[in-house]
Each structure stands twice: as structure tokens, then as C-alpha cells.
Amino acid sequence: MTFYTRHAIKDILENRFLNAVTIITIALSVLIISAFGLFFLNAQDMFNAWKKGVRIMVYLVPETSEAQRLDTHDRLRTIAGIRHIRFISKDDALNLMRERMRRQRSLLDNLRENPLPDAFEVTLLTDADAPEKIEFLAQRIEGLSSVAEVEYGQQWIERFAYFFNLFTLAGYGMGAMFFTATVFIAANTIRLMLYSRREEIHIMRLVGATDNFIRIPFYLEGLIQGFSGGLIGLLVLYGIFSALGSRFEQTLSVEMVTIRFFSVGICAAIVACGMATSLLGCVFSLKQFLKA
């Protein structure tokens, strides 16, 4: 293997331009796909953090008696998917409103009677936070006799989930496109290299070299190119992330979301993907070339 590695490195140095083109192509592809992945990862974190805070506000009909309120509370407790139920009386709600609307406090002070209803604040279990499940739960709660209205920001959840799914799909599509393009470019670069060295390969075959003897240095070249391209792409992404990440973090700190980079495991997997892509390009080219 030392012999093949030595030859692969020598070949890379002899064909610097073509190898540089391949490495840059792989680096760019890794950069674009990983940037998308990083965005996706952090968006998912945000979505999860937001979903954890999803609450359903259950407003009771006016003049609900104590007994009816307790009965509604008990019925809510029997519904699966609910983690916590907190009663907010109309007076507590008004006080809370006063606290939040300090500047408009006089408006509230002038009210003859409290217009707010009694309510329950229902916190959901994390496995019940899918938009469809929330809607289902809301419908069940709405069906209870003392419940006047249920509020849970349905549209926002659905819209976010819709865009999130759209991004996921676009991510897969883009990933597949860049993967194909990278394999194609790597394959063509290797083909150019093979073409420029066809006489050498012909001579190797004449002196009794096996196809594997010819192939292995090219495979190693492909792996080295993929490794270099993957690493460069990731380093550039990390540079951009370090420069821009702190700005986003400040904005999102209110939402208790921390922007993060890929874990070491994911970084290793990305570099491995770069290597696999380049290797695949080599395999395609060599298969065609050596068949001839």
C-alpha cells in the first residue's frame, strides 16, 4: 500500500492543475450542501425549542361555575398528550395583562368589569407536538361543554411546518443535484487525467500490469482529493459560521436558541461523503477507460 500511496501522491503533484480543479469542485459542493445542512440543523433546533413551548389556551364560557370548572379540569386531565394544566382566573389574567401593558394601564383601570374569561393553559407532551396532533387535541378540548374557545396558533405551526418540510425537500433535491454534479465532475477530471496518461497506462499493460495495479493509485488519488475537498469545504463553512454565527446568536438569544456547528461525527461523515463521491467518480471513469 505504501507503494501505491507514494505513486498516488506523486501523480497528484504531477497533475496539480487537474487535481486542484477536482478538489475545488468537491470543496464547493461540500460547502453548499453543508451550509444547507447547517441551516437545516439549526432551524430544526429552533422549531423543536419553539414546539416545546406550545401551549393551548382553553377559554371557558362566561359564568362557568366552580363545579363546572373543576369538571373541565378533570376532563382535560383524562386527555392523552397533555403534560400540564394551569388554571388562570379572569382576575389573574387581567393582572397579567396590566403587568404586560404598563403604559396602557389606565385603559384597563377604566374598565367597569373584567372582560376576560377564565382559562386553562394546557402544556403538551413533546410527542404530541406535531401540527396534526395539536389540531386533534384542540378539537377534543373544544368539544368539552364549558369550553368557549381554544387558541393555539394553528396557522403559525402549520406554516412553519410547511416551510420546514419544503426546506427539507429542497435540501434533499439540492443534495442529490450537487452529489451527481460532483461525481460527474470528478469522473470527468479523472477521465482527463487518464486520457493524458493513456500512453503510460498502455505501457503498464504491455509490461504485465494488472488492472488493479493501474486502478489502485487512481482510487487513492480520488480518496485524497475527496478528503482534501471535504476538509476545505468544511473549514470554509466553519470560517463563515464563526464570522456570522455570533450575530444570529444575539438575535436568537431571546428565543433561548443556541446556534451550533456540526458535531465531530457529522464533520467526519461529511468528509467521508466527499471521499466517497470522488471515489465513485474514479470508479466510473476507470471502468470505462480500462474496458477500452
Next chain:
Amino acid sequence: MTSMTDKSALIRMFHVHKRYGAKQALVDATVDVAKNEFLFISGPSGAGKSTLLKLLYLAEPASEGQILVDGMNLSRIPRHRIPLLRRKFGIIFQDYKLISTRTVYENVALVLEARGKKRSLIEKKVKSMLRVVGMEDRLTAYPPSLSGGEQQRVAVARAVAGDPKIILADEPTGSLDDESAAIIFQLLNRFHSHGATVVVATHDKSLIKNASGRVLQIRQGRLEMPPDI
């Protein structure tokens, strides 16, 4: 058509034809080459000499007929065994076919590297072969910096480095001056005297005149015994 019926022959060709489209490059060639024989295949350019050699190391397949090389039937040889067949040969070309981006040492070492030999053995063998051909002081030179005669000597060293049973030389002196041609021919004789079977395709009649060995003539793809050289 020339025929030998020696069953111990190293190379046997039976009614071999080679066609390129409508053109007949080799017609009904039947010939045996005995072990340690020195055989000349003589004829004008385009007569089919190179084609005959190419069929032996399977650079091209025969269109018809059978070829046996050291017991291997070339019409039945699977693709992955072709390198094994080629290792039986040391091939010398008119245009040397050296890799211009590799040094003299690396060009000769390639044959042994392809056979998976150890580095220490390769170094020993390559230096020894280059000493035999008088190129031991040009180990690190690249082929383009050498004269034609020197390049051909390196090519000879490469051809014999793997201890082949058969040396095939396709117009080995075709691009050389008389002095260099004489050196190459001396080297071929030397390897023949050490037990190698040598097949030389040449149009150079003066080379054949000064040598001892069987001569086959080829004209328009047909092998025949020469009436007189």
C-alpha cells in the same frame, strides 16, 4: 506458409488470420518457435510483422486460428489472465515506449513493481539490468534527455528485468544509428545465450545477415521461407 511440428515449441500458431475490416493483415500463418530459438521475421513495412507480434502478446486478438504461448491458448484466455501472459514476454518497440515522466530507474522498476516484487529486490535487479545495458550512471535521468540508442538500451533493460521466457523485438534498431543498433543486437544475443527465446521483427537485412537464427519472411500477410538473404 511455414510450419514446424515441434511439440516442445514455446510458441505455436495454427492457421492464424488477422483481418482489419476487409484488409487481410495476416493470412493463414502457421509457425512454431522452439524454446531458446532466435527467430527473425523479415519483410517490408506493412507486411504484417508487427501484427504477428501483437497477436502473440494479445495486444489484438486473432480473427481466426489458434495461438499457444507456453501452453496458454490465447483464444481461451480470460481477460484477467492477460497480464500473466504478458509477463512471459519482454517487449522491445521501435519507439521505445518509455514513460517520459518517470526516470530510467522507475521505467525499468515498473515491470517488477507490476509483479509485486519487494522494493529491495527491485532495486538490486534494476541496477543490475541497467549495468548490463550500460546505463547504470543514468538512473535518475528522464527518457526525453537520452539519445535514441540510450532509450532503447533502457527499453531492453526493462524488457529483460522480469526474466521473461520470450523477448519480442519489433524493429528494435529501426530508429537507431549503426553503432547503437549493433549494441542492441549484441544485447539481444547475450540474453539469447542466457536461455531466452528471441523473436525479432525487422526489415533490416544487414542485421539478419550478420546473425545466426531462423528467418521467416512475411509478404502481404503471408509467412514464407526466404529464398536467400
